Amino acid sequence: MTFSNPWFIAALVGVLGLFHLEIIATFLNLAQFRHALPQRLKDIFSDETVQKAGEYASQSAKLDLLRSTASLAVMIVFWWSGGFGWLERWSAGWGWSAIQTGVGVIGLLMLVQNVLSLPFDAWDTFKIEAEYGFNRTTVGTFIKDRIKGLLLTALLGGPLLALILWFFQTQEHAVLYTWLTVAGFSIVMAWVSPRLLMPLFLKFQPLNDGPLREALLALAARLKFPVVDVSVVDGSRRSSKANAFLSGFGKNKRIALFDTLIEKHTQAELEAILAHEIGHHKCRHVPQQLVLGLLESGLMFYLLHAALQSHAFFAAFGVSSMPLGLGLVLFSIVYSPASLLLGLLSSALSRRHEFQADAFAKAACGADPLMAGLKKLSVDHLSHPNPHALTVWLHYSHPPIGQRLAALEG
Ligand SMILES: [Zn+2]
Known part of the structure; x- marks a missing residue:
């Protein structure tokens, strides 16, 4: 020390x-x-x-x-x-x-x-x-x-x-390769996560036919948002707190509403919440966050690279070699x-x-x-x-x- x-x-x-x-x-x-x-x-x-x-x-x-x-x-x-x-x-x-x-x-x-x-x-x-x-x-x-x-x-x-x-x-160009790999990984995960990972924790079921489903699909159509699927997620198995999310690239958008959200809100409120989520997609918020995240991780890998070359960095923690x-x-x-x-x-x-x-x-x-x-x-x-x-x-x-x-x- x-x-x-x-x-x-x-x-x-x-x-x-x-x-x-x-x-x-x-x-x-x-x-x-x-x-x-x-x-x-x-x-x-x-x-x-x-x-x-x-x-x-x-x-x-x-x-x-x-x-x-x-x-x-x-x-x-x-x-x-x-x-x-x-x-x-x-x-x-x-x-x-x-x-x-x-x-x-x-x-x-x-x-x-x-x-x-x-x-x-x-x-x-x-x-x-x-x-x-x-x-x-x-x-x-x-x-x-x-x-x-x-x-x-x-x-x-x-x-x-x-x-x-x-x-x-x-x-030699480890920072660049790492950064590209992490960028690719983030994009793949954004696709994989709602399709393959979330279903490991939550149960997705199609929202029953009825006025709510029709209203949500009509709203999505009116906002020119190509929805292929509206599901209900059994969030209530873990918490009474409500949530909503949307996912999808290109022409395959999925809407998932927590059952707790449907339980507590009126149809008009659910439509407004869906419109808010669609707003995120229409304003391209996801790619913007992704780009900012990648800029941040680029900086991080650059600094990591600098730290890994420094004996003093390891010595600060009482480590004598450079593992x-x-x-x-x-x-x-x-x-x-x-x-x-x-x-x-x-x-x-x-x-x-x-x-x-x-x-x-x-x-x-x-x-x-x-x-x-x-x-x-x-x-x-x-x-x-x-x-x-x-x-x-x-x-x-x-x-x-x-x-x-x-x-x-x-
Ligand atoms: Zn939001």
């Missing part, structure tokens, strides 16, 4: 800075509950709902704080007690190739992280979400989901990781502040897109049904009625309800 190593200082300041920034944001956000709500929001959120939302937010915040404190403590203790150097020597003893060792080390650390996060996730689902009436997941489904998630990560992420390590091990796989893990620590900064950009873009999709839905169906739907969703989900700007900035992919309603009224 050396305070003269710039990588060491960068990693330490970054990790501690992020931790404290999150704490400040959390406290400011909870303090918002003590301020009176603007009139627009008072009409939607009863005093009782505000109080309940405040308790829900504070319980979730306490758990998050506990989780981030524990994870920071584990990381710093492991780092400063020479854990990474030990991992380097231990994995070198496996006698595997650099790529095999890299995949092994990263897989092992991800598994450990998964196991350590288990009690926090379980507490969230079975204690907090259950207390507020959201949870519908059984212990069996919870465990099965986790195992399926791990297997998928290993099956899809393992070969991708091996390929990336191989590029960095053998290719590739461990290098990726250490880089994720150094990179976390940059990742946060770039995340601000993509959530700002996403919030902008939400306004645009809302405007599209307003033009298609009028403002009222969407506003009614948004109000219902916020109240039902016990969303923070008036989140602090710092929290919105850091974490919100959607603008707060007050801003969306104001934009729809305007």
Whole structure:
């Protein structure tokens, strides 16, 4: 451990800075509950709902704080007690190739992280979400989901990781090849995920013939959006929180509505929500997010390449040789502040897109049904009625309800 190593200082300041920034944001956000709500929001959120939302937010915040404190403590203790150097020597003893060792080390650390996060996730689902009436997941489904998630990560992420390590091990233009591979992978996943991966977790069934199906198809036709399939997803098996999504490239668009959404909303509201989702496609939001994501990952791989060439980078973590796989893990620590900064950009873009999709839905169906739907969703989900700007900035992919309603009224 050396305070003269710039990588060491960068990693330490970054990790501690992020931790404290999150704490400040959390406290400011909870303090918002003590301020009176603007009139627009008072009409939607009863005093009782505000109080309940405040308790829900504070319980979730306490758990998050506990989780981030524990994870920071584990990381710093492991780092400063020479854990990474030990991992380097231990994995070198496996006698595997650099790529095999890299995949092994990263897989092992991800598994450990998964196991350590288990009690926090379980507490969230079975204690907090259950207390507020959201949870519908059984212990069996919870465990099965986790195992399926791990297997998928290993099956899809393992070969991708091996390929990336191989590029960095053998290719002069590793950054370019890695970037192209990740770009291709993201595009393939956008296609594969709703068709092959989501059905592993959720059950898709065609929406029954009837007025709702006809209205949704008519709306899609009116907006010149070629829908081939409308399905219902059994989201209610896990949570009472509602959701909607759309997927598809080219001429094969699929709409999937969570059964919980259909349960709670009127036909006019569902049409407005569908119009909003179609708005995302019409305004080309998905490719824009993809491009921004690829620019970010290009920068990340470039910096990764620079870090992997530096002895000081490894030395900052007490690692004496330059093992590739461990290098990726250490880089994720150094990179976390940059990742946060770039995340601000993509959530700002996403919030902008939400306004645009809302405007599209307003033009298609009028403002009222969407506003009614948004109000219902916020109240039902016990969303923070008036989140602090710092929290919105850091974490919100959607603008707060007050801003969306104001934009729809305007
Ligand atoms: Zn949206």
